[in-house]
Amino acid sequence: MLRWTLAKILQTAAVLLIVSAASFSLLKLAPGDPVELMLGDDYSKESHQTLMVQLGLDRPLPEQYVDWLGRFVRGDWGTSFVSRTPIFQYAFVEALPVTLTLSAAALGLALLIGVPLGVLSAVRKDSAWDAAAAAFSLTGSAFPSFYLGILLIWIFGVAFGLFPTMGFVAPWQDFWGGAYHLVLPAITLSTPFMALIVRITRANLVEVLEQPYIAAARARGEPAWRITWVHGMRNVLMPLATIVGLQLGALLHGAVLTETVFSLPGVGRMITDAVLNREYMVVQAGVMMTGCLVIFTNLAVDLSYPLLDPRLRPR
Structure with a gap:
């Protein structure tokens, strides 16, 4: 019984990992630049690049995914740029x-x-x-x-x-x-x-x-x-x-x-x-x-x- 329960829990963990990777990848393909949305209409290239580096968006996608997943598990999901709340x-x-x-x-x-x-x-x-x-x-x-x-x-x-x-x-x-x-x-x-x-x-x-x-x-x-x-x-x-x-x-x-x-x-x-x-x-x-x-x-x-x-x- 214990082995069967552990097997189900491991299957659930694998599915969660697949869901997280799929949601992360699909939203990266969505139109629009989140940095532009956060900065508004009037911004410079330097401020755009600086924010890209701060958010880690200049790194490769696998590295971004690992970093995002680690922060998500810790409860660090970022900040909403509309309501300015975590x-x-x-x-x-x-x-x-x-x-x-x-x-x-x-x-x-x-x-x-x-x-x-x-x-x-x-x-x-x-x-x-x-x-x-x-x-x-x-x-x-x-x-x-x-x-x-x-x-x-x-x-x-x-x-x-x-x-x-x-x-x-x-x-x-x-x-x-x-x-x-x-x-x-x-x-x-x-x-x-x-x-x-x-x-x-x-x-x-x-x-x-x-x-x-x-x-x-x-x-x-x-x-x-x-x-x-x-x-x-x-x-x-x-x-x-x-x-x-x-x-x-x-x-x-x-x-x-x-x-x-x-x-x-x-x-x-x-x-x-x-x-x-x-x-x-x-x-x-x-x-x-x-x-x-x-x-x-x-x-x-x-x-x-x-x-x-x-x-x-x-x-």
Whole structure:
């Protein structure tokens, strides 16, 4: 078990190294000179060359990459030339908690509603409940998230005035105020994910409930809730965990649009503003953070498989 875990961790480290090299190389190919953007319109060749040397941009790319990676690991991500603040403070301390809070709220809402709805659809197969759940899952998957966000703002924010339409309140400072501000963004971000969870839960549970051991449990007179939630859902957890891990990237991608629509100061909005301002160092930090989140989530999912299914435990 320990050897298998170490192998997974080494694979994760290798993937992180590849992601860092790819993000560094691709952003170097992006148009525009970061030194010109930092100096402005009026500068001399001497000041341009001096800043190039200070930033290490006159050195070969492999040497720049090694230096950048070392500084990135130490938390020295450079300084934003727009806000004049350290990028680590801007990205990791200020923006990342907002995105993680929004993603956690969306994921929790998707699981809280999607799993019971998928179970109900499987247990009441071919009923009106099943048809309604199928209609919801198809509509939720096809509906553009940004358009859903605008509709929610218009209906519940402007027309009825029930929820705020923009801004962020940290739940760790004011829990109820933060939850109140996250209602509409969390619904917007979680709806496509919720629809996918309904379909996955329903499809797997329908198959599981037809297995012989489920018939044996019914013959023993076990309660219906135990057959479904204990015997049945135990075998649905693995595909559900896989979907959660694989869809985290889509969740972070959706956070970009959601944060833009609701004016949330998260990583998605940070990357959008940085692209518009051509702050490539900020974009690089955002890409690395989201890449690390996806990779570490997939690692956690891989490590959870032996816990969910004893047959997968190394012998």
